[in-house]
Amino acid sequence: MCGATEGGLSLDGIDVKKEAIVQGRVERAGDPVGNAYVRLLDRTGEFTAEVPTSASGHFRFFAGDGEWTLRTLAPKADPVDKKVIASVGSVAEVVVSI
Amino acid sequence: MTRENSLVTAQWVEEHLADPKVVLIEVDEDTTAYDKGHIRGAIKLDWTTDLQDQVRRDFVDKQQFEALLSERGVANDDTVVLYGGNNNWFAAYAYWYFKLYGHQDVKLLDGGRKKWELDSRELTDELPSRAGTSYTAQEQDRSIRAFRDETVEAIGVKNLVDVRSPDEYAGRLLAPAHLPQEQAQRAGHVPTSINVPWSKAANDDGTFKSDDELKALYGEAGLDDSKETIALCRIGERSSHTWFVLKELLGHQSVKNYDGSWTEYGSLVGVPVAVGDEPGEA
Numbered sequence: 001m002c003g004a005t006e007g008g009l010s011l012d013g014i015d016v017k018k019e020a021i022v023q024g025r026v027e028r029a030g031d032p033v034g035n036a037y038v039r040l041l042d043r044t045g046e047f048t049a050e051v052p053t054s055a056s057g058h059f060r061f062f063a064g065d066g067e068w069t070l071r072t073l074a075p076k077a078d079p080v081d082k083k084v085i086a087s088v089g090s091v092a093e094v095v096v097s098i
Numbered sequence: 099m100t101r102e103n104s105l106v107t108a109q110w111v112e113e114h115l116a117d118p119k120v121v122l123i124e125v126d127e128d129t130t131a132y133d134k135g136h137i138r139g140a141i142k143l144d145w146t147t148d149l150q151d152q153v154r155r156d157f158v159d160k161q162q163f164e165a166l167l168s169e170r171g172v173a174n175d176d177t178v179v180l181y182g183g184n185n186n187w188f189a190a191y192a193y194w195y196f197k198l199y200g201h202q203d204v205k206l207l208d209g210g211r212k213k214w215e216l217d218s219r220e221l222t223d224e225l226p227s228r229a230g231t232s233y234t235a236q237e238q239d240r241s242i243r244a245f246r247d248e249t250v251e252a253i254g255v256k257n258l259v260d261v262r263s264p265d266e267y268a269g270r271l272l273a274p275a276h277l278p279q280e281q282a283q284r285a286g287h288v289p290t291s292i293n294v295p296w297s298k299a300a301n302d303d304g305t306f307k308s309d310d311e312l313k314a315l316y317g318e319a320g321l322d323d324s325k326e327t328i329a330l331c332r333i334g335e336r337s338s339h340t341w342f343v344l345k346e347l348l349g350h351q352s353v354k355n356y357d358g359s360w361t362e363y364g365s366l367v368g369v370p371v372a373v374g375d376e377p378g379e380a
């Protein structure tokens with residue numbers, strides 16, 4: 001339950017048992033996109049959080065149990081929405097292709 | 099105040115990059131963002147070290163603020179343009195902070211760092227140098243800052259606008275979802291506060307919605323603009339964004355930001371707390 005998938009973000013120092021983690025990577029044709037913005041929308045579509053991607057294209061949220069939508073914005077790309085299910089004690093890994 | 103006096107566009111900023119009387123200042127939640135690239139000529143303020151007292155939970159005092167701006171090369175008659183990540187949360191916080199200490203000409207870059215990046219505009223890692231100044235601040239303008247006792251007394255009396263996400267307001271989350279959720283304070287909201295998430299005032303690219311859209315937003319949410327208003331969130335930065343909208347864009351007369359916000363209120367002993375999606379009773 002607590003290991004990220006290969007190539008995912010390190011979970012060192014995070015108490016995974018207490019968090020509902022949603023994390024992943026933004027890619028364009030397989031290459032990481034380091035200047036994208038990923039927004040976490042709740043089940044009603046309301047904004048909950050937003051992070052810029054790291055140089056390696058990674059992002060992470062600490063959500064709650066339930067269904068969420070990731071909306072990804074990046075230069076010269078249309079927004080991409082992707083649904084994800086989060087639950088406390090697990091890590092949902094998502095790859096977003098723009 | 100109006101939109102023309104308090105907001106500038108990315109285009110305006112590009113046209114004023116060489117103007118020595120325009121000081122661009124980046125303020126981010128992620129205090130390393132500036133170091134990875136910033137708008138040419140922009141200086142950095144670190145909200146955790148430059149703007150907070152390092153011992154007590156409070157702001158730097160008037161003398162410390164004067165010393166800070168003097169050292170960074172900001173003059174009293176400069177036009178200060180603030181921008182940052184997170185849809186300008188911390189830039190709006192710094193805007194409110196500059197107003198608190200009486201800086202006259204301060205503006206926000208509409209859309210902040212995100213809009214600038216999504217437009218593929220230039221960022222640089224070159225550090226600017228500005229000559230030191232002798233900055234004079236005013237005493238804090240307490241008409242725009244609320245404290246905890248005033249917030250408790252405002253229950254059922256004034257407008258309380260809680261601008262956190264619906265899940266934080268209801269008590270299902272304790273922090274924005276890009277932060278770990280384990281926190282010391284109780285979950286929920288101040289009874290009778292209405293929930294108008296800050297994000298409803300902004301477009302996806304971080305720019306502010308139009309005045310007509312903003313008026314409709316707060317009108318439909320039940321904000322009575324004949325009453326005084328206190329905005330709050332978790333630590334006072336998102337509520338600065340809404341303070342900016344209500345006070346600077348829509349021109350409401352009496353709007354205060356409660357910078358103690360939920361991390362203070364949710365830790366107080368003996369105060370009322372409401373949980374769930376409804377405002378609750380006084």
